[in-house]
Amino acid sequence: MREMTKKFLEDAFAGESMAHMKYLIFADEAEKKGLKKLANAFRAIAYAEFVHARNHFRALKKLGDTPDNIKSCIAGETFEIEEMYPVYKETAKLQEEKEAQISTHYALEAEKIHAEMYKKALNLVNEGQDYDAEKIYICPVCGYTAEDVAPEKCPVCGAPKSAFVEF
Amino acid sequence: MREMTKKFLEDAFAGESMAHMKYLIFADEAEKKGLKKLANAFRAIAYAEFVHARNHFRALKKLGDTPDNIKSCIAGETFEIEEMYPVYKETAKLQEEKEAQISTHYALEAEKIHAEMYKKALNLVNEGQDYDAEKIYICPVCGYTAEDVAPEKCPVCGAPKSAFVEF
Numbered sequence: 389m390r391e392m393t394k395k396f397l398e399d400a401f402a403g404e405s406m407a408h409m410k411y412l413i414f415a416d417e418a419e420k421k422g423l424k425k426l427a428n429a430f431r432a433i434a435y436a437e438f439v440h441a442r443n444h445f446r447a448l449k450k451l452g453d454t455p456d457n458i459k460s461c462i463a464g465e466t467f468e469i470e471e472m473y474p475v476y477k478e479t480a481k482l483q484e485e486k487e488a489q490i491s492t493h494y495a496l497e498a499e500k501i502h503a504e505m506y507k508k509a510l511n512l513v514n515e516g517q518d519y520d521a522e523k524i525y526i527c528p529v530c531g532y533t534a535e536d537v538a539p540e541k542c543p544v545c546g547a548p549k550s551a552f553v554e555f
Numbered sequence: 556m557r558e559m560t561k562k563f564l565e566d567a568f569a570g571e572s573m574a575h576m577k578y579l580i581f582a583d584e585a586e587k588k589g590l591k592k593l594a595n596a597f598r599a600i601a602y603a604e605f606v607h608a609r610n611h612f613r614a615l616k617k618l619g620d621t622p623d624n625i626k627s628c629i630a631g632e633t634f635e636i637e638e639m640y641p642v643y644k645e646t647a648k649l650q651e652e653k654e655a656q657i658s659t660h661y662a663l664e665a666e667k668i669h670a671e672m673y674k675k676a677l678n679l680v681n682e683g684q685d686y687d688a689e690k691i692y693i694c695p696v697c698g699y700t701a702e703d704v705a706p707e708k709c710p711v712c713g714a715p716k717s718a719f720v721e722f
C-alpha cells in the first residue's frame with residue numbers, strides 16, 4: 389500500500405476509535421440524565437464508527453489469523469507496561485497532576501494482567517484450544533481484571549465486589 | 556493542567572480507544588472461528604480499556620454537560636466531512652488504492668448523516684427534550700445510519716434491510 393494512503397488510513401482508524409469511545413462515554417452521561425433516546429443515538433452512532441474503524445483496519449491488512457491477532461495484543465500491552473505508562477505516570481508525579489497519576493496508575497496495573505492473559509491465550513490457541521476462563525470480571529473504576537471470580541474488594545482501587553462487571 | 560501531562564493523557568486516550576477497538580474487532584473474528592471464550596476475553600478486556608479511556612477523558616475535563624458534549628460531536632463530525640475524509644478519499648483515488656477509496660467513501664457518507672443528527676439533538680436538548688428517534692438502524696457494511704425504519708437496500712453500499720443492526 390502507498391505510504392500516504394497507509395498513513396491516512398491509520399489516522400482514520402485512530403479518529404474513528406476515539407469518536408466511538410467518546411460517544412460511548414457521552415451515552416452513559418445522557419442515560420444518567422434520563423435522556424434515554426439520546427443515549428441510544430450515541431450508542432447507535434458509536435456502532436457506525438466501529439464499522440468505519442473495522443473497514444479501515446481491514447484495508448490496512450491488520451486483521452490476521454487468531455495467533456497473529458493475539459500477538460499484536462501482547463505487543464500493545466507490553467509497550468504500555470514497559471514504555472508508555474511508566475513514563476506517563478512519572479510525568480504526572482513530577483508535574484503534581486493528581487488525577488493523571490491515578491488514571492495512569494490504574495491503567496498500568498490492569499495492562500500487566502492483560503499481557504499475561506494474552507500470553508496464556510496464545511499458548512492455548514497454539515494447542516488448538518479455546519481460552520480457559522468461564523467468566524471474566526472487570527472493575528468499572530480502574531479496569532482491574534479478574535478471572536472466574538471477582539475479588540471481595542478491588543486490589544487496585546478498593547471498589548466492592550458488587551460493582552464488578554461480569555463477562 | 557500542565558502541558559506534558561495533558562499531551563500524554565491525550566495520547567493515552569487515543570491508545571486506549573484504539574486498543575478497545577482492536578479487541579472488539581478480534582472478538583468478532585474469534586467468535587467466527589468458534590472460540591467463544593477467547594471472544595469473551597477480548598470483549599471483557601475491551602471494556603477494561605473503555606474504563607481506562609474514560610478515566611483519562613475525565614482527567615482531561617472533556618466530559619461536559621449534555622449540550623457541550625453534543626457540540627463536541629458536531630465539531631468532530633464536521634471536521635471529518637469538510638476536511639479529513641475528502642482529503643483521504645482523494646488521496647486514495649490519486650494513489651489508486653481501491654479498498655481505501657471504499658472505506659473512506661463509506662465513512663464520509665455516514666458522517667454527513669451523523670452531523671445532522673447531532674445538530675437535531677442539540678436543538679432538542681436545548682428545548683429540554685430527549686432525542687426523537689425511537690429506533691436507529693446501522694448498516695454493518697458501511698455505517699449508513701437511518702432513523703425509525705431501515706431502508707430496503709442501503710443507499711450507500713447496497714446491503715439488504717435484513718442486515719441492518721437495530722438500536
Ligand SMILES: [Fe+2]
Binds near residue numbers: 404407436666
Ligand atoms: Fe466514522
Ligand SMILES: [Fe+2]
Binds near residue numbers: 498499502574600
Ligand atoms: Fe490492556
Ligand SMILES: [Fe+2]
Binds near residue numbers: 530532545
Ligand atoms: Fe478497581
Ligand SMILES: [Fe+2]
Binds near residue numbers: 604
Ligand atoms: Fe488500558
Ligand SMILES: [Fe+2]
Binds near residue numbers: 407632665
Ligand atoms: Fe460519525
Ligand SMILES: [Fe+2]
Binds near residue numbers: 695
Ligand atoms: Fe451500507
